[in-house]
Amino acid sequence: MRIHQTNFWIITCIPVVAALTATGACIFGTATNLCEKSGRRCGPGQICAANQDICINVDGCGDGIVSTAKEPDGSLKEICDDGNTINGDGCSADCKSDETCGNGITDVAAGETCDGQSNCSPDCQLEACGNRVIDINEDCDTGGTDSQGCNFNCTFVTCGDGHINTAAREECEFDSLEAVHDTATCDGDCTLPKCGDKHTNPHFIPPGNTLPEQCDEGGDTQSCDSDCTLPECGDGHWNPHFTPAHFTLSEACDDGNHNNDDFCLDGPNGGCQLARCGDGILRSVGTPDQPPEECDDGDQNTGNEKFNSDTIANACRTNCRKAHCGDGVRDSGETCDDGNNSNNDNCPDGLNGSCQPASCGDGFVQTQNGVEECDDGNNSNTDSCVHCHNATCGDGFIQTGVEECDDGNNDDTDSCVRCHNAICGDGFVQAGTEQCDDGNKDNSDFCLSTCVRATCGDGFVRTQGPDPEECDSSDTPCPLGTTCNSFCKCT
Numbered sequence: 067m068r069i070h071q072t073n074f075w076i077i078t079c080i081p082v083v084a085a086l087t088a089t090g091a092c093i094f095g096t097a098t099n100l101c102e103k104s105g106r107r108c109g110p111g112q113i114c115a116a117n118q119d120i121c122i123n124v125d126g127c128g129d130g131i132v133s134t135a136k137e138p139d140g141s142l143k144e145i146c147d148d149g150n151t152i153n154g155d156g157c158s159a160d161c162k163s164d165e166t167c168g169n170g171i172t173d174v175a176a177g178e179t180c181d182g183q184s185n186c187s188p189d190c191q192l193e194a195c196g197n198r199v200i201d202i203n204e205d206c207d208t209g210g211t212d213s214q215g216c217n218f219n220c221t222f223v224t225c226g227d228g229h230i231n232t233a234a235r236e237e238c239e240f241d242s243l244e245a246v247h248d249t250a251t252c253d254g255d256c257t258l259p260k261c262g263d264k265h266t267n268p269h270f271i272p273p274g275n276t277l278p279e280q281c282d283e284g285g286d287t288q289s290c291d292s293d294c295t296l297p298e299c300g301d302g303h304w305n306p307h308f309t310p311a312h313f314t315l316s317e318a319c320d321d322g323n324h325n326n327d328d329f330c331l332d333g334p335n336g337g338c339q340l341a342r343c344g345d346g347i348l349r350s351v352g353t354p355d356q357p358p359e360e361c362d363d364g365d366q367n368t369g370n371e372k373f374n375s376d377t378i379a380n381a382c383r384t385n386c387r388k389a390h391c392g393d394g395v396r397d398s399g400e401t402c403d404d405g406n407n408s409n410n411d412n413c414p415d416g417l418n419g420s421c422q423p424a425s426c427g428d429g430f431v432q433t434q435n436g437v438e439e440c441d442d443g444n445n446s447n448t449d450s451c452v453h454c455h456n457a458t459c460g461d462g463f464i465q466t467g468v469e470e471c472d473d474g475n476n477d478d479t480d481s482c483v484r485c486h487n488a489i490c491g492d493g494f495v496q497a498g499t500e501q502c503d504d505g506n507k508d509n510s511d512f513c514l515s516t517c518v519r520a521t522c523g524d525g526f527v528r529t530q531g532p533d534p535e536e537c538d539s540s541d542t543p544c545p546l547g548t549t550c551n552s553f554c555k556c557t
Contacts, residue, residue: 098110099112099113099114101114101119101121102114103119104119106119106120106121108121109121111123111124112124113129115128115129115130115149115150115151116128116129116130116131116149116150117130117148117149117150118149118150118151118152120150120151122151127144127147127151127159127160127161128147128149128150128151128161129147129149130147130148130149131147132144132145132146132147132161133147133161143161144161144162145157145161145162145163145164145169146158146161146163146164147161153165153173153174153175153176154173154175154176158171158173158175167181167188167189167190168181168182168190169181170182172190173190177190178190178191179191179192180192187199187201195207195210195219195220196209196210196218196220197209200220201220204220204221205220205221205222206220206221206222207220211233212231212232212233212234213233213234214233214234214235215234217229217231223236224243225239225240225246225254225255225256226239226240226241226242226243226244226245226246226256227239227243228240228241228242230256235257236256236257237252237256237257237258238251238252238253238256238257238258239252239256240252240256248265248267248268248269248270249267249269249270250269250270250271251270253265253267253270254267259279260272261275261279261282261292261293261294262282262284262285262292262294263282263284264282264283264284265282266279266280266281266282266294267279267282268280272293272294274293275293275294275295277295279294279295280294280295280296281294281295281296282294286305286306286307286308287305287307287308288307288308288309289308291303291305291308292305297317298310299317299320299332299336299337299338300320300322300323300324300332300333300336300338301320301322302320302321302322303320303322304317304318304319304320304338305317305320306318310337310338312337313337313339315337315339317337317338317339318330318338318339318340319331319332319338319339319340320332320338326341326347326349327348327349327350327351328341328349328351329341329349329351329356331345331347335347343359343362343374343384343385343386344362344364344365344374344384344386345362345364345365346362346363346364346365346368346370347362348361348362349362349386359386359387360382360386360387360388361374361382361386361387361388362374362382362386363381363382374386376393376394376395377395378395379395379396379397379398380397380398381395391403391415391419391420391421392405392407392415392416392419392421393405396421397421399421400421400422401421401422401423402415402421402422402423403415403421407419409430409431410430410431410432410433410434411424411432411434412424412432412434412437414428414430416430424437426438426441426453426454427441427443427444427445427454428441428443429441429442429443431454432454437454438454438455439451439454439455439456440454440455440456441454447463448463448464448465448466449465449466450465450468452465459472459484459485460472460474460475460476460485461474462474464485465485468485469485469486470482470485470486470487471485471486471487472485478494479494479495479496479497480496480497481496483496490503490515490516490517491503491505491506491507491515491517492505493505495517496517499517500517500518501513501517501518501519502517502518502519503517509526510526510527510528510529510530511528511530511531512528512530512531514526522535522538522552522553522554523538523539523552523554524538525538525539525541526538527542527554528554535554535555536550536554536555536556537550537554537555537556538550538554544556
C-alpha cells in the first residue's frame with residue numbers, strides 16, 4: 067500500500083479494477099487525473115508531482131514519498147524524494163542522490179566534479195591546480211593566478227623557482243635555487259638591481275659609476291654613500307652623515323679636487339670641512355666677499371705655539387691677514403699703530419700708512435687739530451703746498467706758474483706787488499721809481515701813462531680835474547688869434 071497526500075485529501079489506492087472519482091485521486095484505466103493547483107491534466111498512469119507543475123509516473127520520483135522499493139541490482143529505487151525532478155536542491159532529479167559530497171554520486175548541479183574517485187578531493191572536486199583547493203602535491207592554490215605567496219602553478223613563491231611572480235614583487239628570476247645569487251642584471255632576491263634598494267650587489271655597476279656596488283644602505287650613511295660607494299673625504303660626494311676618520315664633525319662639503327686651497331678642505335687633513343679663517347690651513351682662493359688668506363696659524367685653542375691673534379706683535383691676525391700697519395698692534399718696524407686706519411692723525415695707519423709719527427712731508431695731511439693744510443710728500447716750496455700749508459701770495463715763496471714774485475710782505479709800493487712784478491699802470495705807486503700810478507694809459511688826467519705827474523709843458527693837455535689846461539706847448543693849437551702861454555692857457 068502507498069499513501070499519497072494531495073490538497074489535504076488522503077487517498078488510498080487499492081489495486082482493483084474500479085477507479086475512484088475524486089479530485090487528486092489516483093486514476094487507473096484510461097481516465098485522466100487533474101492537478102488542482104495548476105489545472106494540468108495528467109495522462110493515464112501519471113499523477114501530479116508533489117511540488118512541481120509536471121506529471122510523473124505513478125509511484126515515481128517526484129511524488130514526495132521516498133519509495134522503499136529496490137532496483138533489480140538490489141539498490142534502493144529512491145534515496146530521497148522532495149516532490150520535484152530538479153537537480154541541485156538537495157535531492158537529484160531521479161531521486162537517487164541526496165546530493166551530498168561523499169555519497170559516491172557526482173552531483174554536477176550541486177557543484178561537484180567528482181565523488182569518491184581516487185583523484186577526487188574531500189570536497190568532491192577533481193584534484194587540479196587552479197581549483198582553489200590545496201590538493202595533494204600542491205603547496206597552495208589561488209585559482210591559477212599569481213598571488214603574493216602562491217604561483218599560478220600552485221607552488222609557493224620562491225626566488226629561484228624560474229617563474230617571475232610580479233604579484234610577489236619579483237622582477238627577475240633564476241633557473242634553479244642553486245643558481246640564486248647576485249648578478250649584474252638580477253639581485254639575489256629576484257628584484258632588478260638598483261642603487262638605493264638596500265641590497266649590496268657586488269656584480270652590479272650603477273649608472274654613472276665605474277665600479278660595482280660597494281655598499282647599499284638606501285642613502286647616505288656613516289658607512290655608505292648614496293651612490294653605493296664607500297664614503298671617503300675627497301670622493302666628490304658630499305655625505306652629511308659621514309664623519310671622516312680622526313675628525314669629530316661630519317662632512318660639510320666635498321668638491322672632489324683633493325685641494326685645501328679652496329673653500330672645501332678635501333685634501334690631506336682637511337676632513338671635508340668648509341674653509342674658515344682659523345682652521346690652520348692657508349686658503350689661496352678667494353671671492354669678492356672672501357678674499358684669499360694671507361696666513362692662518364689656527365685658533366688659539368688648537369694648542370699650537372703659534373696661533374692667530376689680534377694682540378700679539380707680528381702674529382697672523384684673526385682675519386687671516388698678516389700683521390700690518392693699521393691692525394692696532396705695534397709690530398716690528400712700527401713706531402706707532404693706533405688701529406683707526408686713519409692717515410690724518412698723528413699716526414698714519416690707514417691705506418699705505420707708515421705707522422710712524424706724522425710729519426710734514428710724509429705725504430699724509432694731518433688734519434687732526436689743524437696741524438697741516440696739505441702734504442704733497444716733497445720739499446718743494448714752489449708748488450701749491452709749502453711747508454704743509456696751502457701756498458699763498460705773501461708766504462715768501464714764489465709759486466711756479468702762479469706767482470712772478472713773492473717778497474713775503476703786503477707792501478704794494480715795492481717791486482713786488484701782490485706777487486706780481488711792479489709795473490707802471492698796475493695802479494700801485496712804486497716808491498722811488500714812480501711819481502704816480504693811476505692804473506690807466508690816459509694822458510689827459512693828473513698821472514701820465516709814464517707814471518709821471520702831469521705838468522704844464524709836458525706836451526699833454528690835461529683836461530681832467532680842477533683848473534684844466536687849454537693847451538700845452540706851441541704844438542697844441544689855440545683858437546685863432548691866441549697863443550699858449552706858460553700856464554697852458556690860450557691868450
